[in-house]
Amino acid sequence: MKRIIFFISSLIILVSFNGFSQATQQDIKGSKDHPLLTRMPDFWISEYKEGEFENYKFIGADKKPVIIEGHKYSILYKLNSGAAEPGELKIRRNVQDALKKIGGKLLLDDNFSRFSTIVVQKDNKETWIEVRCFSGSMYRLSIVEREIMKQEIVADASAMGNDITNTGHVAIYGIYFETGKSDINEKSAEAIAQISTLLKNNSSLKLYVVGHTDNVGSVDDNLKLSKERADAVVSSLTANYGILPDRLKAYGVASLAPVASNDTEEGKAKNRRVELVKQ
Numbered sequence: 001m002k003r004i005i006f007f008i009s010s011l012i013i014l015v016s017f018n019g020f021s022q023a024t025q026q027d028i029k030g031s032k033d034h035p036l037l038t039r040m041p042d043f044w045i046s047e048y049k050e051g052e053f054e055n056y057k058f059i060g061a062d063k064k065p066v067i068i069e070g071h072k073y074s075i076l077y078k079l080n081s082g083a084a085e086p087g088e089l090k091i092r093r094n095v096q097d098a099l100k101k102i103g104g105k106l107l108l109d110d111n112f113s114r115f116s117t118i119v120v121q122k123d124n125k126e127t128w129i130e131v132r133c134f135s136g137s138m139y140r141l142s143i144v145e146r147e148i149m150k151q152e153i154v155a156d157a158s159a160m161g162n163d164i165t166n167t168g169h170v171a172i173y174g175i176y177f178e179t180g181k182s183d184i185n186e187k188s189a190e191a192i193a194q195i196s197t198l199l200k201n202n203s204s205l206k207l208y209v210v211g212h213t214d215n216v217g218s219v220d221d222n223l224k225l226s227k228e229r230a231d232a233v234v235s236s237l238t239a240n241y242g243i244l245p246d247r248l249k250a251y252g253v254a255s256l257a258p259v260a261s262n263d264t265e266e267g268k269a270k271n272r273r274v275e276l277v278k279q
Helices: 002-020 088-100 157-167 186-201 219-241 265-271
Strands: 043-059 065-079 105-110 115-122 125-135 138-147 169-172 207-212 248-252 273-278
Touching (some): 043 125, 043 138, 088 138
Parallel strands (some): 207 248
Antiparallel strands (some): 043 065, 065 138, 207 273
């Protein structure tokens, strides 16, 4: 009888031990996973912060800091007590692979500091994600969402004239081309008309028209393309607006003079431009 009681008691203890060997922790109140990412199995949220408009210093592809502003999330995950550790490398690889499946681009994977930087373009947002592992049982996601810049015509003759007077050049973001071509899109008419007004109001002004591209494609191809685009702008001004050809000279510099990082779509959009430079 004593043996039976001892066996039953031992069984109860064993069942109780197994039942509590992996304690499932509850996420802190008000926390949630980010819509782009599910969590690693057996992890819970121990810290959660969300801000409508804040910034975070990410490390970009060139290992230099990039400050991104927008809707910010900070989520700290910890492993449930008793669960098997996946290892920090597996955590980073899982996050990377999940984001790559939805178009994410891995900018940096630092094995020494155990973090990765990934950028995702989705639903008119550019989302920057850093996954940083402190061990195989704890990792943090730092995420900032920002709206992708929409190019708008910001050129008018007066503003262009002021920039040229003050700095010797002005970037024009209202001239659009078909992808990979030098054909001017009809949406560019207003910007080119403003350039013609600038030239007509300043009869002694002579300009270099300089084409710029992002870094997609080879430098040689983009040198050719950027020159052809500058030529197209000059041709439009002379043929359609009566500007004398000797007042304009076209050049192309491809991606050799960026004004923003080509690691993001917003940066590429800023780099695709035509600049007017005073001769």
